[in-house]
Each structure stands twice: as structure tokens, then as C-alpha cells.
Amino acid sequence: MVPPTTTPQRGKQRRGEGQWALGYREPLNPNERSKKDDNPLNVRSRIENIYAHGGFDSIDPADLRGRFRWYGLYTQRKPGIDGGRTATLEPEELDDEYFMLRVRVDGGKLTTQQLALIGELSQTYARDTADITDRQNVQYHWIRIEDVPTIWRKLEDAGLTTMEACGDSPRVILGSPVAGIAEDELVDGTPAIDEILRRYIGDPRFSNLPRKFKTAISGLPDTAHEIHDVAFVGVDHPEHGPGFDLWVGGGLSTNPMIGKRLGAWVPVDEVPDVWEGVISVFRDYGYRRLRHRARIKFLVADWGPDKFREVLENEYLKRKMIDGPAPENPATPRDHIGVHRQKDGLCYVGAAPIAGRVSGSTLVEVAKVAERAGSGRVRLTPQQKLVVLDVPEAEVPNLQADLAKLGLQTEPSPWRRGVMACTGIEFCKLAIVETKARAVDLVSALESRLADVVAGVTEPISVHINGCPNSCARIQTADIGLKGQIVTDADGRQVEGFQVHLGGGLGLDAGFGRKLRGHKVTAAELSDYVERVVRNFVAGREAGERFAQWVARADEGDLK
Numbered sequence: 001m002v003p004p005t006t007t008p009q010r011g012k013q014r015r016g017e018g019q020w021a022l023g024y025r026e027p028l029n030p031n032e033r034s035k036k037d038d039n040p041l042n043v044r045s046r047i048e049n050i051y052a053h054g055g056f057d058s059i060d061p062a063d064l065r066g067r068f069r070w071y072g073l074y075t076q077r078k079p080g081i082d083g084g085r086t087a088t089l090e091p092e093e094l095d096d097e098y099f100m101l102r103v104r105v106d107g108g109k110l111t112t113q114q115l116a117l118i119g120e121l122s123q124t125y126a127r128d129t130a131d132i133t134d135r136q137n138v139q140y141h142w143i144r145i146e147d148v149p150t151i152w153r154k155l156e157d158a159g160l161t162t163m164e165a166c167g168d169s170p171r172v173i174l175g176s177p178v179a180g181i182a183e184d185e186l187v188d189g190t191p192a193i194d195e196i197l198r199r200y201i202g203d204p205r206f207s208n209l210p211r212k213f214k215t216a217i218s219g220l221p222d223t224a225h226e227i228h229d230v231a232f233v234g235v236d237h238p239e240h241g242p243g244f245d246l247w248v249g250g251g252l253s254t255n256p257m258i259g260k261r262l263g264a265w266v267p268v269d270e271v272p273d274v275w276e277g278v279i280s281v282f283r284d285y286g287y288r289r290l291r292h293r294a295r296i297k298f299l300v301a302d303w304g305p306d307k308f309r310e311v312l313e314n315e316y317l318k319r320k321m322i323d324g325p326a327p328e329n330p331a332t333p334r335d336h337i338g339v340h341r342q343k344d345g346l347c348y349v350g351a352a353p354i355a356g357r358v359s360g361s362t363l364v365e366v367a368k369v370a371e372r373a374g375s376g377r378v379r380l381t382p383q384q385k386l387v388v389l390d391v392p393e394a395e396v397p398n399l400q401a402d403l404a405k406l407g408l409q410t411e412p413s414p415w416r417r418g419v420m421a422c423t424g425i426e427f428c429k430l431a432i433v434e435t436k437a438r439a440v441d442l443v444s445a446l447e448s449r450l451a452d453v454v455a456g457v458t459e460p461i462s463v464h465i466n467g468c469p470n471s472c473a474r475i476q477t478a479d480i481g482l483k484g485q486i487v488t489d490a491d492g493r494q495v496e497g498f499q500v501h502l503g504g505g506l507g508l509d510a511g512f513g514r515k516l517r518g519h520k521v522t523a524a525e526l527s528d529y530v531e532r533v534v535r536n537f538v539a540g541r542e543a544g545e546r547f548a549q550w551v552a553r554a555d556e557g558d559l560k
Contacts, residue, residue: 018288028289034066035208043067048149056097056145065091072102072162076427083425083432084486094429099143102165107175107193108136108380115378116367117158122360132356135172136380141427163202168209176218177379177387181342186234187242189217192271210286210294222334223382226250226258226510229296230278232271235327243267245327249300252471256512257297260305265324277316330507332459335383337417339396347391349399351408355421355439356384362406369402384420415446418460422472431467433484433496439465445527456538461547476512477504479547487520497522502559503551514551
């Protein structure tokens with residue numbers, strides 16, 4: 001008898017990830033279909049020629065919730081919708097007929113004339129709203145589609161733009177707010193930023209990426225380089241001199257990852273070419289099938305830095321890069337608040353609005369007081385702060401007093417200095433809780449309650465408040481990170497609250513905060529909670545111990 005034959009089981013075949021370089025060109029989700037149907041940069045002509053004349057109801061939904069982002073436009077949240085309904089409503093139910101508009105300010109660089117214009121446009125078209133974001137942008141609200149072409153024209157006449165401020169595109173490039181003037185800067189990244197803008201922003205070759213692409217270029221460790229898609233960090237090569245160390249694959253949101261060093265040293269004049277190579281790898285090999293895996297960090301995590309560098313060199317640069325040393329980790333974060341000497345003998349003065357919330361009127365006045373102090377340049381920072389450059393030493397006290405009258409303190413409390421917040425439920429369709437107003441209330445409460453322990457807080461304790469899990473306010477890398485969600489209070493009611501992340505950081509403490517199992521804090525309890533944790537830290541820290549170090553060893557009871 002012949003024994004029955006058995007068919008060998010085939011190994012499970014892995015599905016394609018939508019990588020163009022491997023032949024997966026078919027659109028695999030609605031976002032990819034939309035971009036294939038029409039290059040998103042083409043939406044500008046429809047906004048100018050159709051939608052601005054026909055009003056909100058004339059807008060094609062595919063443009064409204066997709067391609068508009070390539071020009072910095074998002075619909076804002078319709079008022080009165082509570083956070084518990086955020087995930088249950090359809091997009092059209094959340095959409096208001098007004099827009100958030102993001103002005104990209106690469107490197108945070110503004111002249112006082114540009115700052116005044118941004119403020120004037122806010123007064124005229126945005127109900128005086130203006131937020132400084134942690135990506136050195138300015139964000140408006142209450143924008144009507146009818147006014148967008150005029151706003152664009154005025155911005156562009158002043159050398160500003162909203163192009164690719166959002167969308168699956170190369171977004172604003174972070175740079176040091178004190179590039180070119182800091183006494184301890186290794187190399188000025190400004191020429192590289194300017195050249196990338198000139199060559200590539202608005203280039204159709206890079207307007208259809210798998211997802212957003214975030215860049216940081218700085219000769220100082222002051223741009224959160226560890227959490228960018230690509231970052232160039234100032235470093236001194238023992239043979240070749242000052243240049244940049246290359247990092248790829250960082251990012252936060254629901255799958256946070258610290259970027260990886262490629263071990264390559266890049267001179268400043270080669271940064272644009274290397275940047276083009278990295279973004280091209282992402283475009284061609286990035287994952288497009290599943291949107292939640294479409295960031296470059298997932299590709300880098302799967303490949304590893306060695307393979308990524310090999311593909312970058314062999315397929316795109318067509319040459320080997322120079323090996324280089326790692327940059328030094330700063331002992332403390334750089335936020336540029338206060339008065340500092342420039343290398344030319346003038347001073348720069350950093351001031352702290354609360355969580356970036358300012359107004360158009362405030363920005364107009366900042367431009368005036370800066371000019372009165374002899375300055376023509378202002379910078380926005382990655383910490384939602386503002387810096388006035390080129391101030392003669394004799395004018396510093398007057399400038400500080402003028403800024404203070406505008407609510408911009410140059411010697412702020414640790415809490416005002418360390419707080420950041422995303423847009424929150426006031427305007428954002430993804431948000432679950434309020435953030436900006438809550439940051440203001442929290443700072444006020446802590447300044448009053450913790451006045452007696454300020455001497456024990458040698459460095460600002462960062463408190464970052466986010467309205468949803470997406471981490472626009474970088475909650476995982478804060479001393480105290482607060483992720484908004486609906487929680488159950490002591491009376492069994494569903495209320496606004498937060499999941500807590502403790503002890504995250506960058507630099508020496510690069511890593512993500514400790515989450516306490518099952519620990520949630522209601523919004524009403526927030527001031528009490530933060531005060532309690534800070535007091536426990538001040539009482540229990542060892543000499544010279546940073547907050548993140550204390551959190552790592554603290555008993556759980558001291559963290560609740």
C-alpha cells in the first residue's frame with residue numbers, strides 16, 4: 001500500500017508594506033489614493049479660484065480633509081463637542097467652518113517686520129489668535145476660506161509661507177533660535193536650512209511622502225534632535241573640524257522611538273544633499289500600506305542604522321560618508337530664557353509666554369519693543385518661547401520691563417518656564433481634553449503653592465500637557481507628561497483627566513517617562529497632584545540629582 005502523500009505547508013507570506021522601491025505602487029489606503037489622484041500641491045489653485053469665492057460649502061471633501069494640509073490648513077473643532085465624543089463622531093460632524101492656519105517659520109527666524117505682520121494678520125483675520133508651537137511655527141484660528149488667498153499674498157510678500165506646514169511632506173525645519181550668535185555654537189546650521197528650503201520645499205518629488213517628515217538642524221543641542229525623522233547635530237570632528245552628526249528615525253506619538261545615530265559626520269555644505277538622500281529613502285522605502293506604520297521610525301527600527309546608512313550611501317548618495325564622533329549630551333536642556341551674551345558682545349533675551357499662548361496684538365507689541373531696544377530680529381523656540389536678538393546691554397532692562405508688561409517674563413518661575421501644551425479641545429478635532437487654559441491655571445496655582453520650594457528646584461521641571469495620545473506637546477520626554485483622556489472620578493463620573501508619564505527626557509536623560517500602572521489624575525486634581533510630586537522630589541532627591549533620575553528610583557507611592 002502506498003502511503004498517502006502530504007502536501008508541505010507553505011510558509012506564511014508576509015504582505016507588502018506598500019514600499020514603492022519594492023514595486024508596491026498600488027494605493028493601499030484612502031490617503032494614498034487621494035495623493036495619487038492629484039498632487040496635493042495643486043490644491044492651491046482651487047482654493048484661490050474656486051473655494052475662496054464659493055465659501056466653505058463649495059469645498060470638495062477630499063481637499064478639505066486631505067490636500068488642504070499641504071498649505072497649512074486644518075478645519076478646527078466645532079464648539080461645544082465634548083471630549084468623550086471625539087472618537088465617535090464622523091469628520092464632518094467635528095468640522096467647523098473655520099480653519100487653523102499654520103505659518104511655517106523655519107529655524108524660528110523672523111525679522112521684527114515679519115513678526116508685526118503675523119500679528120496684524122491675526123488681528124484682521126484670526127480674531128487675534130496666535131500660538132507659538134513647539135515646532136517654531138505660528139498657528140492661527142478662526143480663519144475663513146474666503147480670506148486665505150489674501151493672507152497668503154501678504155505672507156509671501158514678506159518672505160513667509162504656509163506651504164507644506166502640514167501634510168505628508170517635509171514640514172518646518174527646526175533650528176537653533178541662537179544660530180550664528182551663540183558663544184558656544186559649534187557650527188551655524190542656517191545656510192543648510194536656507195538651502196533645503198530653496199531646493200526642496202514645494203518640490204513635487206517630495207510632496208507625496210508616506211507620512212509627515214520632521215527635520216532638525218542645529219549646531220547646539222537645543223532642537224530635540226532625538227525625536228526627529230532626521231536630525232543634524234553639531235559635533236567637532238577630530239580631523240575635519242565642526243560639522244554635523246546624522247540621526248534618523250526618532251518620533252513620539254503612540255509608538256515613541258529615540259532616533260538612531262548613523263555614525264556619519266556631515267559638513268555643513270553637504271547637509272542638503274544628505275537630507276535629500278534621507279527623505280528619498282523614506283519616500284521610496286517607507287511603509288504606505290498601514291498609515292499608523294508609515295513614519296520613517298518604523299523603517300529604521302526594522303532595518304537598523306547600519307542598513308539604513310548602507311542604502312543611503314549606495315543607492316542615493318553614491319558615495320561613502322565620513323565616520324564621525326557622537327555629540328556631547330548637555331547636562332541640562334537649553335531653552336534660551338533669560339539674558340545671555342552673544343559672541344558679538346550684544347545680548348539675546350528669552351521670554352516665556354505660558355504654553356505658547358500669545359495673541360496677534362502681543363506679537364505686534366513685541367516687534368515694537370524689540371525695535372525700541374535696537375533689535376530687528378526675533379526667534380521662536382522649540383519650547384514655545386520667544387527670543388529677541390541683538391540687544392545692546394544698556395537696553396536690556398528696558399526690554400525686560402516692556403516684555404513683562406506684555407505677560408512675557410524673562411525671569412519666569414520654574415513652572416512657567418517648563419510648561420508646554422498642545423492646541424487641545426478648544427480647536428483640535430483629535431483632542432479629548434482642554435490644554436492651553438489648563439496650563440495657565442496650573443502655572444498660576446504652582447507659582448502660589450510652591451513658592452517655598454523654588455530654591456530646591458535648581459532646573460525647571462517640565463510639565464507637558466497633551467489633549468490626546470498623539471504627543472504634539474512631547475509628553476513622553478517631559479519630567480511630568482500628561483496625556484489627556486476621559487477618566488472616572490471618585491464619584492463614578494466620567495470627567496476630563498490624564499494618564500501620567502514621569503521622568504522622561506532628552507540629552508543625558510534621553511528616554512520615555514515612567515507610566516504608573518492604572519494611575520490616572522482628573523483635571524480637577526491636577527494642581528494638587530503636581531504639587532505633591534514636586535514636594536516629594538525636593539524632599540527626597542539626593543545632591544545634584546535630576547528629576548528623571550529621582551523618578552527612576554522613587555517608590556511608586558511618592559509618584560502618586
